[in-house]
Amino acid sequence: MADQKNGKDVPNVGEGDSVSKDVVYLEETFYILSKKNSVFRVQLTSKGLTLTKETDGNSKEQTILLRDIIGSKCMRSKRRRPGAGSCVCSSFVGNNQLKVVDENSGDLDENDISAYLYIYAYILKRSRRTLKRERTTITLRFRSFDKYEDNNREAQKWRTTIKCLIASLPITYSPPTNDKKVLVLLNPKSGPGKARELFQSKVVPILQEAEVPYDLHVTKYAQYAREFVRTRNVYGWRAILAIGGDGVLFEIMNGMFERLDWQQALAEVPLAILPCGSGNGLARTICHLYNEPYIPQNLTGLSMAIVKGQTAPMDVVRIETRTKIMFSFLSVGWGLLSDIDIESERLRAIGGQRFAVWAVARLVGLRTYKGVVSYAKIKDVSNLPKPKQPLTLSHSISQDGALDSPDAEAFIDCDEHSEVFVNAVNGKQHQRVDSWYSVNSRRSAFYSTRGSEYHSVTSEGSEMRSPVHACMHGPASHLPSLMSQLPSQWVHEEGEFVMVHVSYQPYIGEDFLFAPRSQLSDGVMWMLIIKAGIPRSQILSFLLGVGQGSHADLNTEHIKMVPVSAFRIVPEGTTGYITVDGEVVEYGPIQAEIFPNIVNLLVPETK
Template sequence: MAEPMLGKDVPNTIEKENVDCKEQVYLEETFYILSKKKSVFRVRLTSKGLSLIKETDDSSKEQTILLRDIIGSKCMRSKRRRAGAGSCVCSSLVGPQQLKVVEENSGDLDESDISAYLYIFAYTLKRSRRSLKRERTTITLRFRSYDKYEDNYKEAQKWRTSIKCLIANQPITTVIPQNDKKLLILLNPKSGPGKARELFQTKSAPLLQEAEVPYDLHITKYAQYAREFVRTRNVYGWRGIVAAGGDGVLFEILNGMFERLDWQQALAEVPLAILPCGSGNGLARTICYHYNEPYIRENLTGISMGLARGRVAPMDVVRVETKTNIMFSFLSVGWGLLSDIDIESERLRAIGGQRFAIWALARLVGLRKYKGVVSYAKIKDVSNLPKPKLPITLSHSVSQDGALDSPDAEAFIDCDEHSEVFTNAVNGKHQRVDSWYSVNSRRSAFYSTRGSEYHSVASGGSEMRSPVHACMHGPASHLPSLMSQLPSHWVHEEGEFVMVHVSYQAYIGEDLLFAPRSQLSDGVMWMLIIKAGIPRSQILSFLLGMGQGTHSDVNTEYIKMIPVSAFRIVPEGSDGYLTVDGELVEYGPLQAEIFPNIVHLLVPDTK
């Protein structure tokens, strides 16, 4: 006899009269509710998800928890009997005080209860009056058909194994899929209003624990910490690298990866991800936009599910060149109004994303104009561009467990001997993984160098100097040198501008839908040009339209949006801001070009 216990927060995700005949049924069990003698639950594990069919004498009602919403399951055992309950009675809705379960290895087991409890964790989509959000759902199945706990446990474990195989998109076997690799999470505690650590611990960490996804959490100590970290470590030991903070943390990680000699292999094998804990959060908002995932500020559920499920999609990057630097960008390049707002509103960082709206009003009152030349290679027909690739599952080469394949001998330095490292518990064991400073590092071709001098975190907030000279690698440019003449087919516009902003993501901030037609991997940059002379009222109307993306089709005397594959900005004078992914760069000539499908991102599972 088996019994279901449905958490009281289970929503009706799907209701239908008959099971889809195309679904493949893997497991099926009938669960009796003796307190309701005329009702039974028939539970099926299918290719679509977990089907819960409530049957009475005269009706049948089905509720399905979709497979893509299930993130994990766990076998538990009761701690003690529920007060006043008989051995064969089970409530269909179980309150928090009615059932207490403990881990299998706990010393506080109720040996008299032979039942095995299977907890299934899911985050289902629920539509409220105003929005769509994910709601945590727990389904508890009580297995007690046999008179021995071991037999009931074996039955529950069969369901758990099947669920884990389906989640991992693998054939169902008798062995639970194993991936001992951890996520590397680089968290900037000062991102946005300074809530990144709290958001991760309360919103993301519990979900990862339910999904049984281990992780290493490193707290960044200084500017460029994340960049040094990924440049100088064996990143193949992690299943993915997560930037927990704003877009600036991912900017550091991306450029640190391109400073590796093995950049191409590293980016092909180790996907990147972002947990939006900052002010802008443009990329996270874009990912949710493309994968129909609800985006709620300071709610990391959907993005965290993407980390747990491990689905991967390609993303374009843009190579940006200034007079003295080369860098790689994933979000945008700006000159003028939006860059002014981004940089100057830093003083209001404590209030979060609202700082952009407040400073936008200030800059409209004191509107500036900038003189220079803007040149670009226009894409004539975006309808003929290749369609973006579908999400994939990465395969890893043998380099992940040994020395890197790079033929060059470069010293990889353990640059933060005293860094703060948190490792979550896996199978009840706590481990500290300090990258290369371990016995395993002796097997590699790289070595650890000690004795670098650093300032403490509290020493005036000074930036740390990189312990090694960093050299930018990455794909070779197809453009002439920055000061050379451009190809004849390029378009040149000279004069005064309110702003020029180029984006390759749909959103450049949580509330700024800059380029609705943009895809993660389409080879297109969208250049917005606003010329001087435009009335302030028209600029305000245009900026307000960005919230819904209605601005993108505007084409007037002063405003136009152009799809480009490369561009160059040459400002006159020395007063102004140029930004790349929201980061300030040197003011002067700048050019950029897009490279499709260079990076892999962890994305939500929409299968």
């Protein structure tokens, strides 16, 4: 490697060593061929990749944070067709673009001894008033030596160090490996029906770059995902990813609780969600809590969480009705909001806007419901146990340590700002290209990652053998049976209600900030009670203000928000909707209690 001009190895720092805040692992100095008196100093540190440009005594520094880097790959230049152009060492301007292939490709340029290291990053940048991630590729060309093998050895050293740092592992001479795939369960009918397209265009390229293999299964009927995780050996996957709305994850989670080994399975196999549905409450919550930009149909930040492997615990709520037991991660509703959610299904094709349209209809024809609402109120939410700290799972590359090589015409889109650098080694000057630039165009397919598989139907010999009557397991209830008398310290409210809605996440929809004080794991459910007699104008104000959560501090005659640890709703009559995580359950008595830290979720590193 190089310090200043000549180059030296930077000593590795072990786990027990006393180190400074920012450790330098590798560094190199590059000279810009097209600009006199300009150099770039590139350092790989415990913080990330630091790029310092020095020109005529002026210095400008940019650091690409380690948390924004998802992977890297070593490549070789592609053989040029006769008459296609001269040496690739020239400046990459116009149509004279660098084309690279895998080192095992039969189409490589034997005359170019360079080794190219591609580093893939998604950087948080501010655009006007919003934050978004911009895809960036840092390209390092290693040509300090006269043989490809020596240059490739240097490139591999950088690649291995990057992968170890990403995985939070000690620096070694070989990159860390993880042969396990991600199980992807995709509902093609969620929301406006674009889940397949979004997975292919937004998620697969990130999995490619991070070298994370996957098994993709498309759900074919209701409860398919539930049956799948209940009957398969889930320990063969590193994580289970739900692609669709909140309903897909609801199926997966309840399928896990129907396993005899539910506790071990949930502890060892984290769950994840990518929003392609109408509500997308949990995905919006994760982004909100971890300061990750949430842009509809932009899955970049949450896709990065899949490959990074950091987990955080999440509470679950045990729900009991007259005939079923289930587990919930989002909300329970009775009345207005549930009516809007279920009855607007006929407008599913327009996506999340269906809720606003149907809210107007329900406000005009306002309904009320009679019943009894009982709850165990939490008197002081400030003294609740703190959630566990996030964990990072070991992860890295696909099962054979390589990707199918992307053809540069499909994968690399060099811009005209690339520079040609000269690196001085042992008195000899070699052209050395080192540029960082955004790569915007690429074509990808479901099958692009080696070892990844796509299943449109259940594979032969692997049919799901579901028991006729699945048994729900999970943590045991602390409450009396549904029809038994409740503890005397519970609060009971009897009368007529416009709605009762209980949430244990900040967001219950993309634009619905229901419980601003809620956390993924805090042991609290927030119950919103709106009683009959409230003017329509106040309900309209409530619906208009839900995006900012302004209703959370209300405490009036007709509307209030209460922190609870358990509740029971007993409606009168047989007409109405009760929903759990947006799914309809039988109309009748229902009770619930919260259990902290049961499920592990994959979350971003941006908190």
